[in-house]
Amino acid sequence: MRKPLIAGNWKMNGSAELIEAFGQAFAEDGFSSSAEILIHPPFPYLEAARRAFSGTCIEIGAQTLNPLHSGARTGEVSGQMLREFGVEYVLVGHSERRQLYQEGDEQVYDRALAALSVGIKPILCVGETLEERDGGQTEAVVLRQVGHVMARLEPEQRRRVAIAYEPVWAIGTGRTATPDQAQAVMASIRRYQAQFDRELADELRLLYGGSMNASNASELLAQEDIDGGLIGGASLKVDDFKAICQSAG
Numbered sequence: 001m002r003k004p005l006i007a008g009n010w011k012m013n014g015s016a017e018l019i020e021a022f023g024q025a026f027a028e029d030g031f032s033s034s035a036e037i038l039i040h041p042p043f044p045y046l047e048a049a050r051r052a053f054s055g056t057c058i059e060i061g062a063q064t065l066n067p068l069h070s071g072a073r074t075g076e077v078s079g080q081m082l083r084e085f086g087v088e089y090v091l092v093g094h095s096e097r098r099q100l101y102q103e104g105d106e107q108v109y110d111r112a113l114a115a116l117s118v119g120i121k122p123i124l125c126v127g128e129t130l131e132e133r134d135g136g137q138t139e140a141v142v143l144r145q146v147g148h149v150m151a152r153l154e155p156e157q158r159r160r161v162a163i164a165y166e167p168v169w170a171i172g173t174g175r176t177a178t179p180d181q182a183q184a185v186m187a188s189i190r191r192y193q194a195q196f197d198r199e200l201a202d203e204l205r206l207l208y209g210g211s212m213n214a215s216n217a218s219e220l221l222a223q224e225d226i227d228g229g230l231i232g233g234a235s236l237k238v239d240d241f242k243a244i245c246q247s248a249g
């Protein structure tokens with residue numbers, strides 16, 4: 001039985017005030033969800049998040065990390081530093097990092113490995129562009145992105161990875177993949193994993209990301225191979241995010 005995972009990616013949004021609001025809202029009696037719940041705030045809010053979310057069910061995620069432990073990398077943050085701030089998960093391969101910061105499959109692998117080496121669980125983001133979908137390339141692109149990381153990890157490392165399928169054309173656009181479209185890709189990711197390790201494929205948590213919101217979450221999360229969501233815009237609204245968490249069970 002896979003425990004649902006709901007992760008809120010705040011990107012370069014949010015404020016100290018919003019962190020407080022989330023801390024208070026999730027501390028209220030009466031909130032219950034069977035999902036594991038994460039917020040990925042921008043780096044400067046990690047310590048405030050650690051304080052505000054203690055005593056709630058929210059765990060802390062980061063949005064990226066540098067593959068090195070330390071050194072002359074102005075502006076960068078290492079996994080070791082994130083770990084000191086109580087970070088449990090980190091996004092790797094988000095399409096905004098792939099497109100805006102030229103992070104290719106190799107850099108994504110390096111980041112996943114760096115996270116695992118300090119005890120942080122990577123959420124590996126994969127997804128096709130609209131051109132790739134229209135060109136019938138969806139499965140090839142997604143499985144290449146998955147394989148480049150997963151095939152090179154040790155079995156024990158693979159068990160600590162979650163995969164977020166995020167069609168690039170659905171991120172921040174208000175255009176969501178249909179539950180059938182999302183399910184088809186998630187099933188192919190799980191089948192791909194099963195070729196190497198049946199048990200891992202059954203345990204692997206697959207999240208859908210791309211304009212998930214309080215209205216469409218239930219239908220998406222009801223799909224057999226969708227075990228959670230990676231949520232951008234709707235994770236900035238406390239009531240919407242709570243509703244999504246509750247849709248997960």
Ligand code: PEP
Binds near residue numbers: 009209211
């Ligand atoms: C994301 O940033 O990963 C994302 C899915 O964003 P949104 O929910 O806004 O589409």
